[in-house]
Amino acid sequence: MAGEQVAVARRARRQLPWARAVFWLYxxxxxxxxxxxxxxxxxxxxxxxxxxxxxxxxTTLDNYRTFFTDPVWYSSYLNSIIYTSMxxxxxxxxxxxxxxxFSRFRFAGDKHLFFWLLTNRMAPPxxxxxxxxxxxQSVGLFDTHLGVAIAHMLFNVPLAVxxxxxxxxxIPREIDETAAIDGYSLPRFFxxxxxxxxxxxxxxxxxxxxxxSWVELLIARTITSVNAxxxxxTMTRTVSAAGxxxxxxxxxxxxxxxxxxxxxxxxxxxVAKGFALGRV
Amino acid sequence: MQWMxxxxxxxxxxxxxxxxxxxxxxxxxxxxxxxxxxxxxxxxDRGDRLYIGLISAAVVLAGWIAVTDLxxxxxxxxxxxxxxxxxxxx
Amino acid sequence: MTEQSVTVAGSPVGGExxxxxxxxxxxPDTRASxxxxxxRAWFLVLPVVVSVAFTAVIPLMTVVNFSVQDIFSPDDxxxxxxxxxxxxxxxxxxxxxxxxxxxFSAQVLLLEIxxxxxxxxxxxxxxxxxxxxxxxxxxxxxIPWNVVGTIWQIFARADIGLGGWTxxxxxxxxxxxxxxxxxxxxxxxxxxxxxxTPLVALLAYAGLRSIPDPYxxxxxxxxxxxxxxxxxxxxxxxxxxxTIAILLRFMDSFMIYTEPFVVTGGGPGNATSFLSILxxxxxxxxxxxGPAGAFSLLYFLVVQIVSYVFFTVLTxxxx
Numbered sequence: 136m137a138g139e140q141v142a143v144a145r146r147a148r149r150q151l152p153w154a155r156a157v158f159w160l161y162x163x164x165x166x167x168x169x170x171x172x173x174x175x176x177x178x179x180x181x182x183x184x185x186x187x188x189x190x191x192x193x194t195t196l197d198n199y200r201t202f203f204t205d206p207v208w209y210s211s212y213l214n215s216i217i218y219t220s221m222x223x224x225x226x227x228x229x230x231x232x233x234x235x236x237f238s239r240f241r242f243a244g245d246k247h248l249f250f251w252l253l254t255n256r257m258a259p260p261x262x263x264x265x266x267x268x269x270x271x272q273s274v275g276l277f278d279t280h281l282g283v284a285i286a287h288m289l290f291n292v293p294l295a296v297x298x299x300x301x302x303x304x305x306i307p308r309e310i311d312e313t314a315a316i317d318g319y320s321l322p323r324f325f326x327x328x329x330x331x332x333x334x335x336x337x338x339x340x341x342x343x344x345x346x347x348s349w350v351e352l353l354i355a356r357t358i359t360s361v362n363a364x365x366x367x368x369t370m371t372r373t374v375s376a377a378g379x380x381x382x383x384x385x386x387x388x389x390x391x392x393x394x395x396x397x398x399x400x401x402x403x404x405x406v407a408k409g410f411a412l413g414r415v
Numbered sequence: 416m417q418w419m420x421x422x423x424x425x426x427x428x429x430x431x432x433x434x435x436x437x438x439x440x441x442x443x444x445x446x447x448x449x450x451x452x453x454x455x456x457x458x459x460d461r462g463d464r465l466y467i468g469l470i471s472a473a474v475v476l477a478g479w480i481a482v483t484d485l486x487x488x489x490x491x492x493x494x495x496x497x498x499x500x501x502x503x504x505x
Numbered sequence: 506m507t508e509q510s511v512t513v514a515g516s517p518v519g520g521e522x523x524x525x526x527x528x529x530x531x532x533p534d535t536r537a538s539x540x541x542x543x544x545r546a547w548f549l550v551l552p553v554v555v556s557v558a559f560t561a562v563i564p565l566m567t568v569v570n571f572s573v574q575d576i577f578s579p580d581d582x583x584x585x586x587x588x589x590x591x592x593x594x595x596x597x598x599x600x601x602x603x604x605x606x607x608x609f610s611a612q613v614l615l616l617e618i619x620x621x622x623x624x625x626x627x628x629x630x631x632x633x634x635x636x637x638x639x640x641x642x643x644x645x646x647x648i649p650w651n652v653v654g655t656i657w658q659i660f661a662r663a664d665i666g667l668g669g670w671t672x673x674x675x676x677x678x679x680x681x682x683x684x685x686x687x688x689x690x691x692x693x694x695x696x697x698x699x700x701x702t703p704l705v706a707l708l709a710y711a712g713l714r715s716i717p718d719p720y721x722x723x724x725x726x727x728x729x730x731x732x733x734x735x736x737x738x739x740x741x742x743x744x745x746x747x748t749i750a751i752l753l754r755f756m757d758s759f760m761i762y763t764e765p766f767v768v769t770g771g772g773p774g775n776a777t778s779f780l781s782i783l784x785x786x787x788x789x790x791x792x793x794x795g796p797a798g799a800f801s802l803l804y805f806l807v808v809q810i811v812s813y814v815f816f817t818v819l820t821x822x823x824x
Contacts, residue, residue, distance in 0.1 A: 154626065154627035155627065155629060157627050158624060158627035158628055158629070158638070161624060161627075162638065162641045162642065165641065165642070165644070165645065165699065165703075166641065166644075167660075167667065167668075168656045168657065168660040168667075168668070168699065169644065169656065171656075171659065171660050171666065171667045171668075172655075172656050172659060172660070175659060183665060184665060187664065187665060187670050189667075228552075229552045229553055229556050230553060232549040232550070232552065233549055233550045233552065233553040235549060236546035236547075236549035236550050237550070239540060239541075239546070240540055240541060240542065240543040240546035241539075241540045241541070241542045241543070242542065242543060242544045242545075242546040242547055242550075243440050243443055243444065243544055243547075244439075244440060244443070244462065245546075246462070246463075247462050247463075247466065248550065248554070250466075250813075250816070252553065252557060253812070253816075254809055254812070255557055255560075255561040256756065257756045257760075257805075257808045257809060257812050258561065258565070258805055258808070259759075259760040259762075259780075259781055259784070259801065259804055259805065259808065260760065260762070260781075261760075261762060261781045261784045261785050261788060261801065263560075263561075263564045263565075263568075264785070264788060264789060265567075265568070265571070265788055265789075265794060265797065266418075266419075266563070266564035266565075266567035266568060267564055269418040269567070270418075270563060270564065270567075273418060285556070285559070285560060286560060288556050288557070288560055289557070289560035289561055292553055292556055292557055293557070296553060297749075308540075346646055346647050349647060349649060350646075350647065350648065350649045350650050351649075351650070352649060352650055352651050352763050353762060353763060353785075357789075366649070367649040367650075367651045367652065370651060370652070370655070371651075381659065381665075384655055385655075385659065387652075388648075388652040388655055388656060391648065391649050391652050392644065392647065392648050392652070394647075395644070395646075395647020395648065396640065396644060396647065398647065399639070399640050399643045399644070399647060400636075400640060403636050403639045403640060403643075404636075417579050418567070418579055419563070419566065419567045419570060420567070420570045420571065420574060420576060420579060420582060421570055422570060422573060422574060422584050424573065424584070424586075425566075425569050425570050425573060428569075429566060429569075457817060466813075467813075470806070470809060470810060470813070473806055474806070474810070477590070477594060477803055477806060480587055480590050480591050480594055481591075481594035481595060487587060
């Protein structure tokens with residue numbers, strides 16, 4: 136009976152025959168610009184500008200060699216990874232208790248606080264550029280990894296609270312109550328029981344925090360100069376009097392995709408499992 | 416704080432907003448807000464109406480300054496009126 | 506969950522079976538029951554409030570202060586009242602950019618939401634290809650925004666880019682985004698669709714995955730067509746995730762800066778100079794703190810209003 140049901144469900148979920156084909160066609164189209172960039176990164180510059188050709192005629196790893204031997208390039212790459220990771224962890228630590236509070240209790244002004252948090256996600260980053268520069272300079276966080284990590288909390292903390300609250304609301308409150316009767320204190324319950332239950336939420340949240348911090352340029356560029364300069368800002372360096380160094384630019388572009396791809400690979404199952412619990 | 420370039424009017428506005436929020440919190444403590452439906456056709460409690468009212472007031476002020484040269488005091492009066500109307504019947 | 510079950514039960518596909526299957530759902534919603542009131546919860550929220558106050562409130566206050574003064578240096582400044590608001594709100598260039606940005610956001614939503622949902626429906630759901638599909642679809646999201654700009658700057662070029670070259674030489678259409686304003690607009694729009702449809706697709710995919718099998722069994726037994734299944738079972742269950750998708754896509758497309766800045770720099774002429782590009786020019790390029798402050802606040806106001814309307818309509822509709 137159960138097997139029969141599953142079979143029925145399978146059949147019900149079976150898609151139109153062309154749907155899969157359309158999807159893979161889209162996926163292929165989506166990859167085209169990326170492949171094109173990769174193609175440019177392994178071509179010498181004269182070939183890139185010289186003539187149009189579908190398949191690179193000569194390949195070279197010079198651009199990659201330059202990237203990994205020039206400290207300006209690889210150190211800014213590391214900078215980006217450092218502040219992005221810091222930001223993801225900090226956003227998560229700050230957002231977890233707040234999301235728990237929103238999902239479990241009513242308190243004065245809770246709904247409004249929730250929407251207010253979201254409004255910060257809406258503020259155009261350009262609004263904050265000028266004051267940011269001055270704040271971070273006056274508190275000594277200018278051009279530090281910590282500074283960028285804190286600045287990016289502006290848009291990541293509200294998002295993290297939003298996602299986590301949705302997941303947490305999907306977990307019945309009876310679990311909290313049972314744990315309390317069993318003598319668990321709130322912090323111990325949270326770390327031992329609750330956190331493992333929302334593992335996938337934590338995965339999804341880290342993914343989104345990492346993503347939005349990794350891809351952001353405007354703020355990161357404004358509050359750094361040398362020591363914490365992000366890779367994205369270094370890329371603007373390739374434009375010089377001699378023109379644009381397309382090969383090196385494409386190389387940096389290809390390499391900036393890699394951390395993202397790794398992160399997706401790790402959280403793919405969580406993302407697939409879905410946000411679809413609770414609010415989200 | 417030098418770089419925050421404070422001026423008296425903006426400081427007064429922010430103090431006013433802070434007092435308003437405190438007032439709402441205290442009011443909410445003594446008589447919890449009740450959600451109901453008004454002419455806005457959506458369920459709101461008094462905090463929602465305050466938010467909508469303030470945003471509408473900002474729209475009135477911005478719209479006023481964008482189209483007419485009449486006194487801003489008049490605009491302020493209109494904005495206050497809008498906020499009060501939304502606060503009471505919204 | 507209650508209101509969603511009701512939605513399905515009210516639709517023409519097998520009410521009883523779906524209702525009976527609801528307990529298997531596995532996602533009870535605590536918000537359905539009344540949460541205990543506890544003001545000490547504020548202590549749990551405090552870290553968020555402090556961090557957001559530091560990153561958002563103080564800068565916002567500073568911007569408000571900027572907007573009412575003519576600032577030459579922190580010690581040399583004049584209070585000008587609402588003068589900047591007057592000049593900014595009447596500036597024809599800013600008004601044009603405002604209309605342009607709204608148009609862009611509308612087009613982005615109209616293209617990306619249906620396309621994203623369609624992709625999510627077409628995506629493989631079982632087997633080894635699921636992971637590959639997810640990674641490929643999500644890839645554009647994790648590319649730094651200026652790299653996205655760079656990718657398209659290269660790809661759409663008529664002489665050295667595959668996209669631009671194909672349009673010019675294979676399709677025979679004259680296409681050059683650096684000279685023609687329509688071409689520039691289309692390039693930026695397609696770039697945004699390429700970049701952000703995956704977000705909609707991922708959210709919708711997650712939403713679809715959460716629909717329990719019995720819903721599909723019910724549809725199957727009733728002999729519902731693929732379209733009816735989509736319209737009456739899948740789409741209603743997607744409302745939550747689509748709320749998020751629409752909100753995020755509106756906010757981000759209305760604030761778009763880096764990608765068009767890299768590709769077109771706002772040009773040709775000012776065909777693609779969106780609000781944020783104009784704002785950055787005033788704020789960072791000319792360092793006019795007063796007008797930039799006033800501009801920022803008006804901009805913020807618009808985003809607030811539209812987001813609040815979306816948020817209210819999408820979360821309260823049908824209750």
